[in-house]
Amino acid sequence: MCGAGQQTLELPPGTDLSRHTVLAGTVLIDPGPNDAGQTLGGAFVRLLDGTGEFTAEVVSSASGAFRFFAAPGDWTIRALHPLGTGETPLSAPGPGLFSVEVTVS
Amino acid sequence: MSREDVLVTPDWAEQNLDTDGVVFVEVDEDTTAYDAGHIPGAVKINWKTELQDPVIRDFVDRGAFEKLLSNKGISNEDTVVLYGGNNNWFAAYAYWYFKLYGHRDVRLLDGGRKKWELDGRPLSTEEVSRPATSYTAQEQDTSIRAFRQEALEAIGTQNLVDVRSPDEFSGKILAPAHLLQECAQRPGHIPTALNVPWSKAANEDGTFKSDADLRALYGAAGLDASRPTIAYCRIGERSSHTWFVLHELLELSEVKNYDGSWTEYGSLVGAPIELGTKG
Known part of the structure; x- marks a missing residue:
């Protein structure tokens, strides 16, 4: 029972954003300079702490969504996919919902 | 034993998808x-x-394990290659479990599904069905399984390796926030x-680090290779991953997995608990 649940952007019931720090977002594929990115499901999304140390990993949903329950602090979200890798830093100064996009190229 | 006897590469696996006895x-x-979607032919x-x-x-007891493997079409002579998600956590748990019941040749797929x-x-x-076998398991090999009393007796006398995250170890949290919350009474x-x-x-692609890197990792952490070792986590699956590293890859003797782990230990009345990080 250690696996992460289904990944969606909807928060589970009982999530209290005055207490919880939720990092949520979408994995995109970089299509080139002129197009918007397409969402990318099935990416391995890794949450790394301020020192780059592994904290958690989930798989993005069919629509590219992922979320982590974390703590306030500086994080990096890194995505691995057969099409490439990408990462985005994210700072969460306190509780709340923090959104992020990670583009894989 | 060597790394090749317990761990297969994805290349090896792909070349042996149709090999009899695998x-x-x-x-x-x-x-x-x-x-x-699964590896072709995998149950x-x-x-x-x-x-x-x-x-x-x-x-499950020995009889139920025999029935399970028989129904899956796995025979005593087969080379069983295990893999899974979550960086092979549950596959490593199953590896340890197959060893516990005495399966001769079991291996992990390096990197698992990822x-x-x-x-x-x-x-x-494609749906996979294999003809049933009549599998015979051995009695549990408790030389690789630790129970709560052994965990208590190991304090100060053996290596105890807590493989949970630093925040679980220090007592700041009972379970990683993104996972299901199966908790002990005390952190x-x-x-x-x-x-x-x-x-x-593990590397970021889920493969195990090299033997040299692994030796350096546990050496720097203060693991005394001359003493027996007990690995634990929260429910025993992450510690199976570390048990595999210590017992199967680094071939340390007397390494046990404490599957009761923190959900048991942290609920024992009167058991000593330490908080905070190591000084």
């Missing part, structure tokens, strides 16, 4: 990934519904335990 088994607590084992007793907190998918290797949704760790999170033994 059975691929995907192990997870959630088998929806298997159903959406699935559900960690929760097939390997755990439905009533008491323990494994590396296989990242490599873009084939997945299949903290077993006194004298070292904290070496399981993830430090």
